Amino acid sequence: MSSYAASITSNANSLAGYTKKVARPARPDIEIDLKDHTEGRVYTTYDALSGNVKITAPQNARFDEVKITLEGTIRTYVDNLSPAASASTKTTAIHRFLKLVMPVSESEYPQPRIAESGRTYTFPYNFVIPDRLLPRSCTHPNTADHVTEAHLQLPPSMGHRALIGGQSDMAPEMSKVLYAIRVQVVKRREEDAREVVLVERNMPIRVIPAQAEAAPLIVGAEDDQFVLSKTKALKKGMFSGKLGKVTVSAAQPAAIILPAPSSSSSTPATTMATVQLRFDPHDSSAQPPRLGGLSTKITASTFFAVRPTSGIPTHRNAQSAFEIHRGVYDSTVSVSSRCVESVQWTKHPATIRRGSASSTSSSDFSDCSQPIVPKESAAYYSAKILVPITLPSTKVWIPTFHNCITSRLYVLDLSLSIHTPGAGVPASTVALHLPLQIGAAGNLSSRPEMTAAEAAAELAEVDEFLRPRLIEMPREELIGNSVLAHHATDLPPSYEFSGVAQAIRS
Numbered sequence: 197m198s199s200y201a202a203s204i205t206s207n208a209n210s211l212a213g214y215t216k217k218v219a220r221p222a223r224p225d226i227e228i229d230l231k232d233h234t235e236g237r238v239y240t241t242y243d244a245l246s247g248n249v250k251i252t253a254p255q256n257a258r259f260d261e262v263k264i265t266l267e268g269t270i271r272t273y274v275d276n277l278s279p280a281a282s283a284s285t286k287t288t289a290i291h292r293f294l295k296l297v298m299p300v301s302e303s304e305y306p307q308p309r310i311a312e313s314g315r316t317y318t319f320p321y322n323f324v325i326p327d328r329l330l331p332r333s334c335t336h337p338n339t340a341d342h343v344t345e346a347h348l349q350l351p352p353s354m355g356h357r358a359l360i361g362g363q364s365d366m367a368p369e370m371s372k373v374l375y376a377i378r379v380q381v382v383k384r385r386e387e388d389a390r391e392v393v394l395v396e397r398n399m400p401i402r403v404i405p406a407q408a409e410a411a412p413l414i415v416g417a418e419d420d421q422f423v424l425s426k427t428k429a430l431k432k433g434m435f436s437g438k439l440g441k442v443t444v445s446a447a448q449p450a451a452i453i454l455p456a457p458s459s460s461s462s463t464p465a466t467t468m469a470t471v472q473l474r475f476d477p478h479d480s481s482a483q484p485p486r487l488g489g490l491s492t493k494i495t496a497s498t499f500f501a502v503r504p505t506s507g508i509p510t511h512r513n514a515q516s517a518f519e520i521h522r523g524v525y526d527s528t529v530s531v532s533s534r535c536v537e538s539v540q541w542t543k544h545p546a547t548i549r550r551g552s553a554s555s556t557s558s559s560d561f562s563d564c565s566q567p568i569v570p571k572e573s574a575a576y577y578s579a580k581i582l583v584p585i586t587l588p589s590t591k592v593w594i595p596t597f598h599n600c601i602t603s604r605l606y607v608l609d610l611s612l613s614i615h616t617p618g619a620g621v622p623a624s625t626v627a628l629h630l631p632l633q634i635g636a637a638g639n640l641s642s643r644p645e646m647t648a649a650e651a652a653a654e655l656a657e658v659d660e661f662l663r664p665r666l667i668e669m670p671r672e673e674l675i676g677n678s679v680l681a682h683h684a685t686d687l688p689p690s691y692e693f694s695g696v697a698q699a700i701r702s
Contacts, residue, residue, distance in 0.1 A: 224253040224311060226379050226397035233401075236361060238457040239375075240638040241350070241406040245323040249379050253311035259394060260309055261300075263380040266323040268294030268403075270351065271372045272500040272601050274523055287521070289502035291601050293333045294350070294375075296323050321377070325403060326350070334600055336504040343507055346598040350405040352636070354498075354594055354604070359402040365592040368525035371500035371602045375403045406638020407595035409451040413631040421497075421511045421607060423629045424448075430485055430616050430624060439616055440477040442485065444626045446470060446610065451633040452587060454595065458639055464586050465593075469630065471581040471610060475541065476574065484541040484577040488613035488623055492531040492583060494632065499524050499603040509603050528609070529588055536612070541577040583610065585632075595636045606632040 230247040239245065249264055273288040298321040311317060327350075334347035354365055355372035380396040415422045425445035432439045449469040455461055475484040499509040501522035511524060585608065587593050597604055608630040613623045 223395045224251050224257060224381060226251055226381070226395060228377055228379060228397060228399040230377065230399065230401070236359070237402070239325055239401055239403050240457050240636065241325055241327045242639055243325050245321075245325070245377065245401070247321060249319045249321060250316050251311065251319070251379075251381065252316045253313060255313045257311045257394070258309060258383065259311060259381050260384045260391075261382050262305075262319055263378075263382060264298040264300065264319060264321045265378045266294070266296040266298075266325075266375070267292060267378050268350070268373070268375050270599060270602055271374070272502055273370055274500070274502050274521060276520070287502045289601055291599070293329055293599065294326075296326075298323065323377075325405065327406070334504075336600065337506060339507040343598070346508075347600050349407070349597065350403070351597045351599045351602070352404045352407075352594040353402045354602075356400060356402070359400060360592045363592045365594055366496040366527035366529075367498055367604075368500070370523065370525065371498055373599075373602065374400060376400045404454070404457065404594065404636050404638075407597070407635040409453065409635050410596075410633060412448045413633075415631065419510055419512075421629060422631055423627065426626050426628060428614075428624055428626050430614070431621060432482075432616065433621055438478040439485065440475055440482050442614060442626070443474045443476075444612055444628060445472050445474075446628055446630055448631045448633075449585065449608065451635045452585065454593065454634065454636045456637040456639050459637070464589070465634075466584060466586045467632075469583040469585055469608060469610070471583060471612070471628070473541075473579040473581070475577040475579075477576070480575070483617070484579075485617070486615045487536045487539050487579075488615050489533060490536045490581065490583065490613075491533040491611045492585065493528050493609040493611075494531055494585075494587075495526055495528045495607040495609060497524055497526050497605045497607065499605070501601045504600045505598075505603070508598060509605075529591055531585060531588060536581055539579050539581055541579050543577050544575060546575045581612075587634075593634060596633045606634055608632040 227250040228247065229250065230245060233247075245266065249262070251262065270291040270293060271288070272291075273286045276285040276287060300319055304317075304319055306312070306317065329348045329350060331348065334344055338344045338347070351373045353359065353373055353375055355367035355369070356374060357363070357365075376398040378396065378398050381394045382391045383394055384391055413422075415424060424447065425443065427441055427443045429441045430439040431437070446469055449467045452465045452467045454465050455463075471490075473487075477483070497511070499505070499522065501509075503521045505522070509522070509524070513519060513522070594604060596606060610628040610630065612626050612628075614626065615623050
């Protein structure tokens with residue numbers, strides 16, 4: 197009997213919920229049309245986003261305002277791995293770095309503000325993707341001016357797989373950069389004038405802003421993720437003596453510039469790295485070693501934080517055991533692997549350098565009794581390897597960028613195998629890790645044309661500036677009658693002399 201009563205109660209609750217759901221007024225439908233938009237299209241700096249917002253109400257509905265904005269948002273989170281936490285938790289941060297508002301003319305609203313049932317209202321919009329952010333987008337203290345400048349650049353879209361055809365841009369779930377055209381229909385409550393969102397719709401878009409090549413990164417002692425030069429000692433055999441030492445070094449290569457979205461070129465983005473080798477033999481009979489293979493990889497490091505970062509992030513501070521507000525995610529992609537055995541060594545013979553005393557002029561009055569001993573530098577061998585770098589098409593690449601709570605850096609990993617002539621000695625491997633910058637060409641040469649209203653406003657400003665003006669002496673009855681005459685010697689508001697200035701005046 198009790199189960200039968202419970203069944204009746206459950207059915208009654210379900211029926212009441214269904215009745216309430218049916219009685220709930222239907223929300224207006226919002227459709228966002230973007231001119232010339234296609235699936236997978238990429239927008240860049242100075243691209244115009246123009247279109248119309250169409251709102252259809254299924255029944256009469258009162259509203260107060262339609263808000264149309266272009267917004268850029270970064271979402272990050274860090275898992276709480278503290279042993280004191282009883283359950284798995286995470287700290288989330290949201291940074292809205294861009295918000296452009298499209299004003300809606302009063303004439304475009306219905307009068308009164310009631311959307312009629314079945315009628316479609318159209319509101320045009322027009323945005324232009326800026327080349328930089330406003331200073332208020334980054335107000336936290338930074339260690340240097342170039343960090344603030346980097347934080348005021350637009351970051352590229354990251355972590356939205358639906359916009360890149362399901363491919364991967366090597367971004368983790370902990371960091372996402374999203375751009376969207378957002379439409380809200382709001383109503384203000386009569387009791388407290390608080391805005392209530394009746395309905396909203398977002399249209400995500402993919403933005404890759406123009407990113408010029410920056411100056412080479414200065415690698416300091418704390419940047420343990422970069423290795424520009426490495427020296428390795430070589431042996432003739434397992435139980436033989438020393439063969440010499442080989443030094444492998446390379447500088448940061450030129451940036452890889454992604455082509456503009458409007459470019460029709462099918463040539464992949466490339467750059468060239470130059471590996472310099474030097475072999476210093478242990479004795480004059482030692483010959484340079486035989487080179488083996490050279491493998492190339494690119495590591496994409498995505499740094500994320502829930503607190504603003506005051507400097508350029510590194511693996512050392514992101515992976516510190518005491519750092520719980522930031523993290524890093526690495527993804528490595530193989531680029532190429534080739535044999536460099538045919539690279540030829542060039543011998544540089546020993547040279548004799550004069551001592552420092554020999555470079556000074558002699559004098560009859562000189563009391564220097566020390567003889568000048570020339571210094572001899574030993575012979576060495578050198579070689580050079582040119583390494584072309586082409587971004588693999590298996591991944592979606594985005595430019596290098598730094599923002600307040602997320603960054604993307606790239607590292608070029610070079611691994612060279614070296615074989616010694618002795619038997620039983622395994623090949624030695626020397627690895628370099630070079631900074632690699634990826635930029636974007638953008639459409640800097642194609643700024644959007646001004647609308648008719650913007651052109652008319654600019655022409656009016658020019659006419660006002662060039663309008664002839666008549667300058668003449670005022671009439672006698674107007675001289676000395678200015679209402680500001682008695683304030684002529686006063687200081688500006690809230691201005692006070694310092695003590696030193698007062699002492700000088702007295």
